[in-house]
Amino acid sequence: MRAPLALLAAAALLAQPVAAQSILRDAETERFFDDLARPMIEAAQLDPRSVEIVLVGDPSINAFVTGGQNVFFHSGLIMAADDVNEVEGVMAHELGHIAGGHGVRFGEGAGPATRITLLSLLGAAAAVAAGAGEAGMALLGMGQTAAMGKFLSFTRDQESRADQAGARYLGLAGISGKGSIDFFKKLQGQEFRLAIPQNNEYARTHPLSGTRIANLRDVYQGDPAWDRPRPAALEARFARIKGKLTGFVEEPARVMQLYPEYDKSVPAHYARAYAWHRSAYVEAAVAEADALLRKAPDDPYFLELKGQILLESGRVDEAIPTLRAAVKSAPDEPLIMTLLGHALIASETEAFFGEAETLLRRAVQRDRSNPFAWYQLGVIYDRTGDKPRAALATAERLSLQGNVPGAMMNARIARDGLPKGTPDWIRADDIALAAADDFDRMSRKKRR
Structure with missing residues (x-):
């Protein structure tokens, strides 16, 4: 795994083709999302500790809520x-879905639609049994159309409710709704380009963007925050995130078009550093990172970037002091701790293993959902001869990755080798029992 902007398999996501996508993990981006969302989360009367903002590697323009909050x-x-x-x-719109419990209430829309379909099937079966086969098939088609229409009506209503809730949260947080209107105009432009009819919403899950703009414009313009500019520091942070992301996801030639060499801004240096690094031009990538560090020598994310480039280019000895400086500047960032722990292990220097173990244990305490951190911690336990805890770390990793048999086996090995009743033993027992339940459900499903 890479960090920053690390790619993690997203098989655990519960939405559409997300199984084929990847989660992008980056310390700076995640901190930005947390700070950006907090005022709106609090306006929605949600707990900021319970809401997680996740970046998915997908070029389409989309956002969604799933898996709770x-x-x-x-x-x-x-x-x-x-x-x-x-x-x-x-973001305000998506928080409207969370606060409205729309994921939990999905059955309210799907339930009636399913009942219509089942009733239609029964009616069609009766018609076919009576010898009216064509009439029965027509009845079935009508029932499916009615079911879909009812379901789509329900989802459009949820979207409209989320729009109104999002507008309320923006107002309570003192944030202008201009950006919301502007973004809907972007979506409306896409609808025009795709020749989507603008006079019929019946077959759509979302209201047309023009309808949403009309419903929200007066609400936003009547709010005191309408003409309030966003803080310059916040805009600068967004520009950094966007530059970094551009360098990571766009083809290097495209990056150089968007951020040419004469652009000496922070986002441009970020973008070019990633582009050069991905193209294996190590010295050029390091030069871009050094240009950032001349602007802010103690910036943990600039230090992290340089350390990543050096580490992934095989210059481990140079990466370690840079990453140590990054951790010193941001001692609570688990992704940076994990990267330094990885570098210490990669050095093959036994004297560094204690430092790596301490860092990685701190990292997983702050972020238990990082499979790569668990992998590195397992490596350290294995190197130091602690086989039960190596098995526990492996069980944690495999559980996150959806490998139920592997998680169960390693959790049992850990449980058998750890002192009974200790926190690690209890955790191994929990994973083993949960994995066994999952394995039984999977087995029963296969037998059906």
Whole structure:
């Protein structure tokens, strides 16, 4: 795994083709999302500790809520946004879905639609049994159409409710709704380009963007925050994130078009550093990172970037002091701790193993959902001869990755080798029992 902007398999996501996508993990981006969302989360009367904002590697312009209080932003949406206020507008809307319990209430829309389909099937079966086969098939088609229409009506209503709730949260947080309107105009432009009819919403899950703009414009313009500019520091942070993301997801030639050499801004240096690094031009990538560090020598994310480039280029001895400086500047960032722990292990220097273990244990305490951190911690335990804890770390990793048999086996090995009743033993027992239940369910499902 890479960090920053690390790619992690997203098989655990519960939405559409997300199984084929990847989660992008980056310390700076995640801190930015947390700070950006907090005022709106509090306005929605949600707990900031319970809401997670996740960046998904997908070029389409999309955001969605799934798995409770998790908001997923596609990288394509961040790339399409012109300013931070547009991202805030989308985020407020998604928080409207969470606060409205729309994920939990999905059955309210799907339930009636399913009942209509089942009733139609029964009616069609009766018609076919009576010898009216064509009439029965027509009845079935009518029932499916009615079911779909009822379901789509329900989802459009949820979207409209989320729009109104998002507008309320923006107002309570003192944030302008201009970005929300501007983003809907972008979506409306896409509808025009795709020749989507603008006079019929019946077959759509979302209201037409023009309808949403009309419903929200007066609400936003009547709010005191309408003409309030966003803080310059916040816009600068968004520009950094967007530059970094551009360098990571775009082809290097395209990056150089968007951020030419004469552009000496922070986002440009970020973008070119990633582009050069991905193209294996190590010295050029390090030069871009050094240009950032001349602007802010103690910036942990600039230090992290240089350390990543050096580490992934095989210059481990140079990476370690740079990453140590990054951790010193941001002692609570688990992704940076993990990167330094990885570098210490990669050095093959036994004297560094204690430092690596301490760092990685701190990292997983702050972020238990990082499989790569668990992998590195397992490596350290294995190197130091602690086989039960190596098995426990492996069980944690495999559980996150959805490998139920592997998680169960390693958790049992850990449980058998750890002192009974200790916190690690209890955790191994929990993973083993949960994995056994999952394995039984999977086995029963296969037998059906």
